[in-house]
Amino acid sequence: MANIAYIPGDGIGEEVTSQGIKVLEYLDGAYNLGLKFEKFDLGAERYLKTGDILPTAVLNKLETFDSIYLGAVGDPRVEPGVLEKGILLKLRFYFDQYVNLRPIKLYKEEFSPLKGKGLEDIDFTVVRENTEGIYAGIGGFLKKDTPDEVATQEMISTRKGVDRVIKYAFEYAQKFGREPKLTVCDKSNVLTYAHNLWQRSFKEMGKNYPEVEQNHFLVDAMTMKMVRNPEIFDVVVTCNIFGDIITDLGAELQGGMGMAVSGNINPDSISMFEPVHGSAPDIAGQNIANPLAAVLAAGMMLRELGYGNLTPKVEAAVKSALKNNMVTADQGGDLNTDEVGDYLVKTLKSNEEGE
Numbered sequence: 001m002a003n004i005a006y007i008p009g010d011g012i013g014e015e016v017t018s019q020g021i022k023v024l025e026y027l028d029g030a031y032n033l034g035l036k037f038e039k040f041d042l043g044a045e046r047y048l049k050t051g052d053i054l055p056t057a058v059l060n061k062l063e064t065f066d067s068i069y070l071g072a073v074g075d076p077r078v079e080p081g082v083l084e085k086g087i088l089l090k091l092r093f094y095f096d097q098y099v100n101l102r103p104i105k106l107y108k109e110e111f112s113p114l115k116g117k118g119l120e121d122i123d124f125t126v127v128r129e130n131t132e133g134i135y136a137g138i139g140g141f142l143k144k145d146t147p148d149e150v151a152t153q154e155m156i157s158t159r160k161g162v163d164r165v166i167k168y169a170f171e172y173a174q175k176f177g178r179e180p181k182l183t184v185c186d187k188s189n190v191l192t193y194a195h196n197l198w199q200r201s202f203k204e205m206g207k208n209y210p211e212v213e214q215n216h217f218l219v220d221a222m223t224m225k226m227v228r229n230p231e232i233f234d235v236v237v238t239c240n241i242f243g244d245i246i247t248d249l250g251a252e253l254q255g256g257m258g259m260a261v262s263g264n265i266n267p268d269s270i271s272m273f274e275p276v277h278g279s280a281p282d283i284a285g286q287n288i289a290n291p292l293a294a295v296l297a298a299g300m301m302l303r304e305l306g307y308g309n310l311t312p313k314v315e316a317a318v319k320s321a322l323k324n325n326m327v328t329a330d331q332g333g334d335l336n337t338d339e340v341g342d343y344l345v346k347t348l349k350s351n352e353e354g355e
Helices: 013-031 044-050 056-062 082-094 159-176 194-206 219-228 240-253 292-304 311-323 337-354
Strands: 002-009 035-039 067-072 099-105 123-129 139-142 150-153 181-186 213-218 235-238 261-265 271-275
Touching: 002 013, 013 035, 013 067, 013 292, 013 311, 013 337, 044 082, 056 082, 067 082, 067 292, 082 271, 099 159, 099 240, 123 159, 123 240, 159 181, 159 194, 159 235, 181 194, 181 219, 181 240, 194 213, 213 219, 219 235, 219 240, 235 240, 261 292, 271 292, 292 311, 292 337, 311 337
Parallel strands: 002 035, 002 067, 067 271, 123 235, 181 213, 181 235
Antiparallel strands: 099 123, 099 261, 139 150, 261 271
């Protein structure tokens, strides 16, 4: 049994994640998983009505769940950053979700923006440190709004934080890597304090994983290689800010934000899964949003909950939708959001009967 907290969020969040719930409910019935869902109304509407973003009482209740399934946050009626920091970042930090897991996987050859690079070439995973670095929020202003203004924001790396994310990356590469191979991405030639720590941790931790090939790229070289030779990567581990940047580049390699998913992981507590795309308020309520990333995020959540045998089934259904053009208009199809979800369930059922 697994209790899942469902937070649709803003804009298209509910439209796309409801398709993920549709897929999960089908699998729950077909495989007797014992999944239970409870919906939470966190987002712009609640904030605008009550002034609440993420009350302590709600956080306390979320502690009783096994996983969180999130849609999207952000609304043009609310100042940028209020909802993102107040919901998304607060959940990450409160539950100490120190790993941001971002698979970079091409599901359809035609989506590749790289000449000569296809399904076999664009298939790697980025393990991004998720609770430290520049995002720790340490800094401030001096003489703000004057000609002498100074703004600071510090990059924080702790030995505990670096060690645990690198250990997670080694174990992920060992279990799920294709080769397996782990690349550490940093800027240790310039960030000679923070990323010297990353280098030392990587080398020392690597002694415990001799079966995992280990290598290193500076972040600028990493971005070049992602475009020129993405096939050389298997699993990549990096700091918070660099992970944020290279995974968005990775999303474009796999066909855009409509295919990108994210897992915010704490292996010992509650993890949270979401599509990477935003709330897209300009198309909200029209039933035309692409739900595939939200469905893939649901598939990723299944693996973390212990149902890893079902994750490939979800991915296979998504591949079928893309192959048969049973997708929304942004991907060249003519289905609406609900119809894509229905097709995915139909495909899962058909594949199960054919086994």
